[in-house]
Amino acid sequence: MTETDLQRFPPPPMDQQERMVEAVLFAAAEPMSLREITQRLPVGCDAPEALQALRARYDGRGVQLLRVGDAWAFRTAADLGFLMQEQTVESRRLSRAATETLAIIAYHQPVTRAEIEEIRGVAVNRGTLDQLIELEWVRVGRRRQTPGRPVTFVVTETFLDHFGLESARDLPGLAELRAAGLLESRPPGDAPLFPAHTDADDDETGQPGVPAEDLFEDE
């Protein structure tokens, strides 16, 4: 876009931009990324500013503008959930293995299957990961650059949306767990290896000694 274009079509005033973002997001069921929103607006619009104004406007309302990762969505206020009982989705109860695995992926991401098994002390049932992936709460991340190049698992935007989290950094208790060293693979004072779970036919030689600093950095 050139200077000339901008001059020829000046962006609409901010209150109009806010209305536009409101309309676009209200109409969508799924969170929309900043990029998608911008694409739908006339040229030259400032979507981030409009979003901030809109979020403030809906503060305390029955519907809230929420940030979900890089995306935005309107969702009903959680305190009014009781009004929507008819609409409650009766989701299949997740097994303990599934919820634990989900938590481990969320708090330790990106995490390899071997690391999950090391934490739980038991082999990860293939179906458990499948279920989480099918729910679109978990997806495959980048391969770990260690021998065997095991795949890692990370949580998705759908996960954030489902659990009402702005980002993976907002996971409950994350800071405390990190401070307690419980997101490390070793106790704080360094330590020995433990036979724990050794799966002979598991070639995911995930390296449990990855520093936790880079957690959440890349997703």
Next chain:
Amino acid sequence: MTETDLQRFPPPPMDQQERMVEAVLFAAAEPMSLREITQRLPVGCDAPEALQALRARYDGRGVQLLRVGDAWAFRTAADLGFLMQEQTVESRRLSRAATETLAIIAYHQPVTRAEIEEIRGVAVNRGTLDQLIELEWVRVGRRRQTPGRPVTFVVTETFLDHFGLESARDLPGLAELRAAGLLESRPPGDAPLFPAHTDADDDETGQPGVPAEDLFEDE
């Protein structure tokens, strides 16, 4: 509901009722009637009043609270309907067949399908002509007054617009094409083998835009 019930569970304040209606309508899959809304609210709520307040609140916003028959629903403001269209413009090169067919029509119009096929040396795919017609670059012209009365094809105003031509007569002739180095068989700068290429070439090229009757008498 009795007096006692009302006293025991006083209805929430109006601003809360408004929030509730807002959330309920937002989450509803269908427009909701006053009765349905009332049923969803706590006992003692005044749905009509909450709806009026809510309607006023959304007045002028990007989303409007509308009455749809006997029911209520949120809808995108009518003036923002254009935002509900996602236009993805995808640039694609016209296929070689289409380009050639278009060129023949432009240079020889009005031209019949049989004539196009004769020049190209291959059958013209129906889809190719359809595509050019759909693009509004080509339209059907008058029928040729020859046996079978075949339809002819001509280029359109849109075509001239797109290609920046005043008329099809402005299409460069073969000699000009050659001068511009557009003849692939003879790269520019390559000395001609024969003392050919005099102005005589233009006779053979056929003047652009000239009716092609004499070129295709055998059709």
Next chain:
Amino acid sequence: MPDSAPIFSRGPAMTKVPYLTPVPDQAALPGLEPQSVAERQADEVLVVDVSGFEGPLDLLLTLSRTQKVDLMQVSVLQLADQYLAFVEQARALRIELAADYLVMAAWLAYLKSRLLLPPDPEAEGPSAEDMAAHLAFQLERLQAMREVSAQLMGRDRLGHQRFARGAPETVVRSRQVAWQAGLIDLMRAYARLRTRDEFRPYAFDRTDVFTMEQALERVRGLIGYVGDWTSLADFLPDGWDMDPKRRRSATAATFAATLELARQGKLELRQTDTFAPLTIRRRPE
């Protein structure tokens, strides 16, 4: 090795809490009837629905709760004893434990012996205390994950407490394909088509072009009769000397032909002065 938690084959797997379930009466073997309340309680702790556990670590975690201390203060020695007793009991009950549980039992027995014996200064690798600390860490970490997973599932979830727009408005997705074709493409295509024709009949439909082949043929035929210097112009074919366009073409072709024949040694070519007429003659034998 099985892919899932070990299941021992006593009826359907029980996955619901509490994980500790007393042995049903009929399952109690003769000779194992507990005598006292204390013993009976101990048995209830130990005799466990294995299928309720998600591996040895989970079992250890459950056992550690009986110590009623913070996990950091858990006595690994005591835990090892409890675990080994559990495995013993399971064996007594002829419950087949999966390999995972046995590996853990062996390791715990080893750890226990290391913890009890005075440290061997020669021993390599981690000390028994480090190993015990790591086990405590693992238990604590698993416990932490278990707690946050409960917190996570207890959040206001979409479709439970929070809802998306129930009637999302359809976005009309018009995928516009902008077909790219410039005038250049058009002209190139046309030129391609036309030159394809052009090369087949190349020279034939050129009425005003005298080709070098024609000139060669003509000069080659005539040169035999020309013993003396003769002007090049005299070699031009009839009818090609009047129209300037045709004359230029014929002259050029004839000149090119004489050059070629001169190169072949068939004739000689002479020009007495700048711009003077070109003359040719057969090369003397």
